[in-house]
Amino acid sequence: MFRLLLISLLSLLITNPSFSQTLSAEKDVSLDEKIGQMLLAGFRGTTLADTNHIVRDIKKYHLGGIILFDYDVPSKSSERNIQSPRQLKRLISDLKQLSDIPLIISIDQEGGKVARLKSSMGFPEIKSAEYLGQVDNIDSTRFYAQKMGQTLANLGINMNFAPVVDLNTNPDNPVIGGLERSFSADPQTVVQHASIYIKTLNKHGIWSVLKHFPGHGSSKKDSHLGVVDVTETWSKKELIPYRKLINRDLGDAIMTAHIFNRNIDPDYPATLSKPTITGLLRNELNYNGVVISDDLMMGAIRNEYGLKTTIKKAVNAGVDILVFANNSIYDPDIVPKAHKIIKELLDAGEINRNQIERSYNRIMELKRQDE
Template sequence: MSTKTRDSNLLSIMCAVFAVLWAGGFAFQPARMPSDHVTKALTDLERQVGQTIVIGFNGQSVHDASVRTISDQLHNGTIGGVILLGRNIQSPAQVHQLVGDLTNHVDPTPFISVDQEGGAVQRLQPRKGFPRWPSAAEFAENTGGCAGSNAQEQYATLARGLRALGINLNFGPVVDLNINLDNPIIGHLGRSYSDKSETVSRCGGMFISAHHAVNILTSLKHFPGHGSSKQDSHTVLPDITDVWQPEELVPFQQLAQTRHADMIMMAHLVHPDFSDAPGTPASMSRKATRQARAIAGQTTILITDDLEMDAISSRMTVEQAAIAAIAAGNDMIIASSYGRNDPNLGRRINQAIVRAVMSGRIPKDQIHRSYERIRAAKARLTNGSTPSSVTPSEPNA
């Protein structure tokens, strides 16, 4: 049996499993929170700041102390969402239970996010009972550049499976152009659909439409384009000055024009057109967020890539990075707490941003505008509406 046939059979089996889950749901109920679950009243500012924070954590159930701490922070508004990594995932049933426990009676609905691109980047892995999803490059090749209904159907299956688990935010699609085939983090891993912007936009649009159909938000990444870089921002801060091409913006522009830009993920990349100063990444530069905002409009959420990647963490603390990112005009930040157990990270980031607001480094009205964007996006998760056309009172300057 060929690898392709074997993968197809596995996918068919898992699709059937997910179809059952989608139709009837898991027969689980959220667990009762342990007695040490405490709710602390926050100020309005702390709650608004909390919505800007997505945190990674250790643990797989509410019986883990770190999960109880994260649950408390979601309930009282210290943080607005979590990102699931491999350390949180054991099986479909376990993930569904974990998500149910984390989201039970939380208002507004927290973001339960994951990186489920396919290929090298899929947190829900076959060895843990989930379907295998092809990489972007493989997907585009197998579907003739995402032509025809087969491509849409495959992404619909992916999205329904995520929704059955309770996941409501998938950090994809990658809309980087495959300019540098030796790029260690994009091209080398098959994470780009193509070197042609029209193919990337078409495939990315299918990915997003399938997720929208089941009320899952997505994020275009990585602005302003990681496909030409020679280095991996997980390990160093890449300077793309001599390799970046203007065409790398085209997928962001085209998908934003067709209302496919729920979020844009700002990359840790240096380029004079997107960096406020030499050595300052786009993720922390107002020059970059203004351009992303001009492309995407006022309802799109700008979110950083993980602030604990070495491109950033080797230069500053995560609290300093969060302040710099929000001050630069991002609406949200991600801090994965990768490689360590730090359940109080979200609380520290919240307080650091609050102090920056109180000192005047971050305008309070900017936090409120970001809060409005996030609340509007979360409302779409529960009412099933298409991307909102409501515009916050003023743009982030």
């Protein structure tokens, strides 16, 4: 009898994948695992042997994702994560084997001046968004998006922090226009070219991330360095790319901007703002996907708020994945610190458990696409 039951169960698992998924979903997931999935961090090292913390972070703290860089800003050194295609592919493969849950392997590969995978290291050159917007030829954009998607997929990278959908409303903007990161000042042009990038990346199994919500194009300063106030320069027109792309179900995640706009929130920058993320993005624009913070170690956040306040405000605002890039300052213990703080905030009732559950579910819904 038992043998017949076992055979029937195995047969059901093979012939009915949804049944298998249901069993998997019912498996108890610890709070530690759920918190870990909400964290994404950077590290130093071109091989696993080079780092003394990323292995610990993945295995002990269930770190949900990592971000790769070609240059280490704190030490002003090109020794970071990337040396060559062969080396990087091996590093990514080794990292993925550390986690039972699909690991987010992310990178800022926009093209032009913001390219972690440089031609000098053996990677194909990708034109900037500004160049493609000015050419305004969908075949050219698709060509470079295809080249980018193939490169990332071959390496094992599954998330690209691109495309930038900021409007180039201030060409002198030091962090957007000045770096040629925007397709155009025209929302329709931005939507057209961003759509091509998103669809092409998705065909190669790469998650795309729209950035920087609710719009960084009008700023006059660099949020890597300190507070950026766009109250007088930002306009609702900057929401058009997000609204249109969300309505078309394009974009796998959205990244927040560390910009302050008192017309939306008189107290906090977008990344820490519930009126911006829950109110504007989720309720008004009807976005239900993953929200990722920009690097929480950047000057605009680090110089103004303590780590505990930053985490508390970001989570309560509706951010699902907290990014600690470790490339403004370097703290090898940032993951255990952040993990501990979230647990303490939960115990103190300063973060609602339902928020953790919602974020975890959104993250896992995205990651199931990678299984």
